[in-house]
Amino acid sequence: MVAPAMVWELRTVGGSVRRSLTRSGPERYTAVQSLKAAGAALLAWALTGWWWHAPLALLAPWTALFLMQSTVYRSLVAGLQQFVVVVLGTLLAALAGVLTDSTMGALAVALPLTVLLGNYARFGGQGLYAPTAALFVIAGGSYGPVALGHRLLETAVGAVVGITVNALVLPPEHARRVRQLRTQLAMESGRLLDDAAGHFAHGEPGDGPGDWRDRAQWLGDILTELREAQRWSQESNRLNPGRHMRRSAGPDDSPGLPDTAWYDLTDHLSALTRTLTDLDARPDDLPAEALRPLPTLLHGAALVFHRDAAAKTGSGDGGAGPDGPYDEDALATAWRARDELLAALPHTGRATSTGAALSVDTERLLSALARALAPEARAV
Structure with a gap:
């Protein structure tokens, strides 16, 4: 006679195997x-x-x-x-x-x-x-x-x-991990900028999150993992008879921001978060007029990243893809906010270095997004 405990163990193991086979992912x-x-x-x-x-x-x-x-x-x-x-x-x-x-x-x-x-x-x-x-x-x-x-x-x-x-028999492929990391890069970048925008719009001076730099550095870690996943994906397609039957996007043909753009984008996000962290610690370095358009600028850039994540998961709405008006309007809004910020920056006094760093970092980020959204960039 089989003991009840053994029956329970067998059911548990069977359930784990069944869940592993029916769910996608490493399991x-x-x-x-x-x-x-x-x-x-x-x-x-x-x-x-x-x-x-x-x-x-x-x-x-x-x-x-x-x-x-x-x-x-x-x-x-x-x-x-x-x-x-x-x-x-x-x-x-x-x-x-x-x-x-x-x-x-x-x-x-x-x-x-x-x-x-x-x-x-x-x-x-x-x-x-x-x-x-x-x-x-x-x-x-x-x-x-x-x-x-x-x-x-x-x-x-x-x-x-x-x-x-x-x-x-179900030849292994690793393209799913590449898609997951691409989506994660875009989502985390958008969340980082949204959090910063919300802080400067509603937060009190000096109480901003202290993990912006760590989160920006984490984006670099995700990019490194993406490079490794791409190598595995490319190898899994070699001599693989199942690759012609798959409809998944390959390493170079996914929608949205191209992988080559992320090398610059992660660097610019890291530099910008350092500047924002310093600005959060010393809010009096810039006048209120210069800080007012900053949340709009950050949120506009975040919208581009969020839309990119939606395009990679196929959850975008209404066909306004990465080359549609959604991204262009969000980026145009961010550029206008930057122009307002630049016009409000003082050109003399102790705020010059902080304002200059903010001006340069935001321009580099928005320019990199504009290049990545250009049709010739997406074709890379």
Whole structure:
């Protein structure tokens, strides 16, 4: 009789697996790849152990299991690396066994050589299989051509099965992470500017949030993560038979602000938040007339970022896309507010440095947005 606690545990595990398979995200990707690895190992065993009755059938599922890599291209490269490493480790172990005619002696000769071989950088993470293959051969005690041929053939069968399953059954792709990070960049940039605008419109002097600089620096961290995700996305499309069936945007054809624009935009946002933080600490550096248009300027720029996030998620309204009037009107409003701010800035006295920094930082940000919204920029 099954204990109630065990039934509850099985239901919990089953529910977790079901949620992982039905929801998008890292959990679903991990669940799918794990099940594919298990399926590839079972298929490799069915071919070599159940149907062929190979003497070392274990090597086929063992190889297939560890070739379920994060991209099809990586599976193919890892498979070739592993097969070369296994061949070299097998031959070295057989040679050591023939020369020493002793298990201990063969291990003493083969293991140092295969471990050194496995640490060769070109073999990557597959180098570990050189000493492992040597251990299999020496522990088996058979160094004849037939036994060695079986080991290599069964390893090759496992590699073919693992690569084939990864390529043909829900081949992995990483474009979703790229889209998520692009959207996150735009949303967080808009929220940062909106918070600053709200503070200068309604906040009391000196009580502004102290995390503006940290949030601007975080945008740079997201951009770095985006670069890495793009590299994975590009690799996942190499030798991937599923890429032609997807409708998702690639690294260079998503709507909205182009990825190349974010290198400048994050730098300008970081500089602007430093200036705004200093201004929040010393509000008397600028007259009230100069501070009055600042919230409108910041909010206008924030609207451009919010619209970009909506375009990337497909949640925009009414067809006013990144090249529609919504962004252009928001940017034009921000430019007019900047002109009002510039006209109200004093040109002499102690406010000159603060006003100059604010003028330069806002101009650079708005100019970068204007270049990014231009049709030729979006075509990059």
